[in-house]
Amino acid sequence: MWRLLRLARPQLGRLALSVVAGAAAVASSVGLMAVSAWLISRAAQHPPVLDLAVAVVAIRTFGIGRGIFRYAERLISHDAAFRVLADLRVRVYTRLEPLAPAGLADFRSGDLLSRLVADVDALQDLFLRVLPPPLIAAIVGGSAVVLAWALLPGAGAVLAATLLLAGVAVPALTTRSGRRASARVAAARGELSMHVVDLLHGAPELLAYGAADTQLDRVARSDAELTGLSRSTALTTGLGAGLGSVAAGLALWGTLRVAVPAVSAGSLDGVWLAVLVLTALAVFEVVAPLPVAAQQLERVRRAAGRVFGVLDAPAPVNDPARPRPVPAGTPVVTLEAARLRYASDAACALDGVDLRLEPGRRIAVVGPSGAGKTTLALVLLRFVELDGGRATLAGHDLRDYAQDDVRRVIGACLQDAHLFDTTVRENIRLAQPDATDEQLTDAAERAELGPWIASLPAGWDTRVGERGAQVSGGQRQRLALARALLADPPVLLLDEPTANLDSITEQALMGSLLRATEGRTTLLITHRLVGLDAVDEVVVLDRGRVVQRGRHADLVRSAGLYRRLWELEAGLTAVD
C-alpha cells in the first residue's frame, strides 16, 4: 500500500485538493442543518430580523456550496486518479518488459494477463474510493466533535464515541467477517463457474452422450453451496447496517440526554439545543461510505499484492555491464552443449544440444512436442539463460551482448505472433517504423500477402481487430512473416510458423516461407515435416537431445526417429 502511495506522490497535491473539496461538500450539508437549527431557535425568540441576516446568507451559501464542492471533488479526484494510472501503467510496463516472455510463462493464458491488467487499473480505486472517505470523515467528523465539545463537552463526547463506533468499529467488523467468508465464497464461486463453463463449452458432448442433466445437477449443487454461504454474509452485512443505524440513533438520543438537563440547569443556552441535535443527525453522513471503502481497501490490497508479485519477479536475463558491440554482416550462430532446465525438479528442456548455423544456410529443427524446440528459440533470442554450455554469436558468448543487439541480429517470427489492434500497415511497420511504402510492399509481396491486402475493404489501412480477430490463421502468420522480413535481420528464426493451421493452408504457407527465406540464414522450427528437403540441414530433437542430424533425403533413408515421424506423417497426409 505504501508503495502505491509513493507512486502517487506527484499527484498528492491534486488528491489533497479533492479531499478538501469533498470535506467542504459534506461540511456544507452539516453546516446547513446546524445553522438552520440556530436560525429557527433564535427566530423563536422574536429577535430583530437583522440579527438573522448572517445566518440566512450562510444557509443559502451552504445550500449552493454542497453541490459545487461535490462536483469539484469528483472532477479533481478522477483526474488525479487517471494521472496516477498513467504513471502506474508505465511503471508496470517497464517492469514487465524485461520479464516477457519467459518470466511471464505463468500468464500464457490471455485471461490471466488481462486479469493482471485489470488489477493494475483497479489500483486507482485507492485514490478514488478508499482514501478520501476516511479522510473526509476525519476532517468533518472531527470538526463537528470539536464544535459540539465547545458548546457542551458531554455532547462532544457522545458524538465522538458514536462516530467512532459507526466509522471504525462497524467497518472493521464487517471487513473482518467478510475476509473470513471471502476465501470460502471465492472457492465456491470458482467451483460454480468451472461447472458452468463445462456445461456450456461441453454441451455438444453432454447432449450427444445424454449427460446434460448430470452436469446441470452438478451446477445446481455448487450453486446451492454458494447460496448457502451468502446467507452468513447477509447476516453480517445486515448486522453492520443495523449497528450503523444504532450508532446514529445513539448519537441523537445521547445528545438529547446530555443536552436537555444542561438546558434546564442553565449551563447551555437553549438556542444551541437544536443545533447540537441536528448536527448529530446530519454528521452521520460522513461515516456512511466507510464500510464500502473498507471493502474496496481489501480489493485494492489483493490487486496490489498480485501486481507487485509479478513486478518483483527477477528478470530471467540481464544485460552485461559493458555489452560487446555486435559485428556487421551475418555472423555464425552456435549452440555448444547447451543445457537448460526450467525448474530444479523438471526434466532438462535442452540437454547438451550442439548446433551451428553458418551464414546463408537454412537449418530445420524438428521433433515431437516437448522436444525442446521452442526453448531453443528462446535461448537464441536471449529470452532465457542457459544453465550449461553456451550459445555464441560471431564466436562470442551471447551473454556478452545486450539483449536488444542480439535481437537486431537474430530476428524471429514466433508461434502465435501477436497482432496489435491497429491497421495492417502499422502491424507490419512495427518491425521498422521508418520503413518506406516500397519496403512495406516488398515485405508483403515476399510473404505473399499482396492479393489478400488488395482484397481488404480498406487495403493497407484495414484494422485487424483485437488480437487480430478479423484475420484468419494463415493470413495472421503471413503478416507475422512479412513483419520479420521487413525487419530484415541477418539471421531469421521461425518458430512453428504453421502451428494450428489446416493442412491445405499449412502447405501453402510453408511454400511461401521456403521461397521467402531462400538464400537467407534461417532456423526453422517445426513439428510438421513439410517441405524439409529444401533446407540444408535437419536437426532432430527429442527430449532435449539431438538424436539425428543430416539432410532430409539421407534421414528418410536411414532408420530412426525422423524416418518414423516422416512415415507417420506421410501416412496421414499423403494421398496413399
Add this chain to the structure above:
Amino acid sequence: MGGVPGVRGRHRTQDHLSAAVGHPASPTTGPVAARRSVTGVKPLDPRLLRHAATARVYLALTVGLGLASAVLILGQATLLADILPRVFLDRAPLAKVTGPMALLAAVLLGRAGIAWAGEVAAHLSSARVKSQLRAGLLRHAVALGPAWLARERSGELAALATRGVDALDGYFARYLPQLVLALLVPVAVLARVVTTDWLSAVTIAVILPLIPVFMALIGINTQRRTQRQWSTLSTLAGHFLDVVEGLPTLRIFGRAKAQAAAVRRITNEYRIATMATLRIAFLSALVLELLSMLAVALVAVSVGLRLVDGRVSLHTALLVLLLAPEAYLPVRQVGAQFHASMEGVTAAERVFAVLETSGPDRSATSARPPAAVPDLCAATVSVEAVWFTWPARDVPALAEVSLALHPGERLALVGDSGAGKSSLVSLLLGFTRPQQGRITVGGTDLADLPLVQWRRQLAWVSQRPYLFAASIADNIRLGEPETGLEAVRQAARLANAAEFVESLPAAYDTVVGERGVGLSAGQRQRIALARAFLRDAPVLLLDEPTANLDAESAAAVQDGLERLMAGRTVLLVVHRLALARGADRIVVMSAGRVVEVGTPAELDAVQGPWSALVAAAGPSVGATGSTGAAGAVGAVGAEVSG
C-alpha cells in the same frame, strides 16, 4: 466485471466509466447509464418478477419495510419537534420529557431493526433470485442446443451466468429498496408537512419533480456526446492490454522500450477523453445536489423568517426543517445506486433475452407420440434432399443433400472447409434440424424420434473433444455414469489411453479439465475414444479425430480408432484424404452439395472432384521444389511430386 474475451475493450471502458461515475456518493445519469437508457431500461422489469418467484416476495417485503421506514421517519421528526421546543422555550427538565424520550428510543431502535432486516432480506433474496435466474438460463441454454450455443459464444454466456448475474446484488441490495423509499417517503413527508405548513409543502413539492426532469435533460446531452466518443474510448481503454500481450513481439523487434512512452501518451489521451465526458456526466449530480439542498435552504429560511413574526410555531418550523431533507434523501440515493444497479439490470435483460429465445422447433411433431427408435444395427439412416441454412447466413450450408448410411458401412465424408460436413454431423446428432427434406431412420422421420434414445445409439468423437473438470474415469463414463472401473479400464486400453493414464499418480482418479493436469491433444483425443468405446453404440460419428495432432500422437489415436470402427457403422469426416481410402464409400461434398459418391477405386478411376482434391493436396508443396509429402511412401508419389 469485464474480461470477456472478444469484447474486452468495450467492456473495460464501460467498467472504467461506471467505476468512475459510480463513486460512493455519486448520484447521476452518467455516460454508461445514458448509453443503456437507449435500450430502454425500466426501473423495475416485470420479467424479473415473472422469472424469479423470490423477487415477488422480496418486493412485497421491501414495500412493507419502506412503509414502516416512512412511518418511523415521521415519528422521529414529530417527537423531536415535540421535545426540543418544550425544553428550549419552557425549560422543561428531563423528567418532563421522559415519555417522548422513551418513544424516541423505540423509534430509533425500530429504524435500526429495519436497516438490519432490509439488508438481510436484500442479500438473501438476491442470492435466491440469482440462483433461480442462473438455473433457468443454463437449462434453457442447454435446451437450445450446441448450434445456438456456438453462435452465442459460450464464454460470454458463462460470464453472464456467473459474474453477470452476480451484478444483480447491486440491484436488489441497494437500488430496489431505495427506489421504493424514493416513491414512498417524499409522499409521506409531503402529506405530513402539508397539514402543518402548506407553504413549505409547496416549496418541497415544486422542486421535487424538477430533479428527474433536469437529470433526464442532462442525461440526453451526455448520451449524445458519449456515443460519439465511445469508439475512441474503447480503443484507448484496450490499448494497455494489447501492448502487454504483445510484449514478446515488441521485444523481438526492439520496440518494447519505445512503447512505454506510448502507454503514457495513450493513457493520458484516455484521461482527457474520459474527463471531457465526466465533466458533463457529473453535471446531473450537481443539479441534483443543488436543487435538493437549495430546497432545504429555502424552506429553512422561509420558516425561520415567518417564525420571527409568529406566523408559524417553533414546533412546526422544526418539524418542517427535520422533514425537508428526508424527502430528498432517498431520491439522491436512488441516483447514487443507479449505476451499480444498472449493471445487474443489463445482465438480467440479457438473461431474459436468452430465456425468450425459442429453440429448434419441435412443436410440429410434439403432438404425435414419439416413435420407438429402430435398432441401428439393422436400420439404414437416410438423408433425403435436406436443405439447411445456419441462422443469419445467406448461403445454405447444405443444399439438396441426400445420402444413405447402411448398417456396418464405413462412409467417409470429404471436402474443403465450408463444404457442409460439420453441418451434416450436427443434423445427425439432432443439434439442428433440416429446414427442408428429412432424415429417416429405418423409414421413420428423425423428427418423430425421441432425441435421447436416438443419441443413445450414437457415439461421437469431435476434432477437439471436451474434457470436464472431473476424474478421468468420470470423463470416460460420461454417457454411463453407473459403469464400474473395470469397464472404464477396458475402454481406456482399447483406446490406447490406459498406458498414459495409469502412469499418472492418481491414475483414473486424476482430475482433468480446467483445474486438472494438462493433457496433450493426443491424450485428450484418446480419452474421448475411450468414451466412445464405453458407449458401445452401433453408429460412430467421427469428425476426424487425428486432425491437429503431431504425427506420433496421431498414430496412437489412429490405432485406437481402427479398433473402435471395427464392426460398427461409421460416418467419418476426413480432412486428410489418405484416411478416406479405408472407407467403403467416399462422399465428396462441395459448397453444401454432394458432388460425388463411390468406392475409392471407382472415384480414382474418373477425373472427378475426388481426383481434383487429390491433385490439389500435393503440388502446393511441390512447387517449392519439394518432392511432396507423399514421395517416400506412396504409389501415387511419383505423380504428385514435382
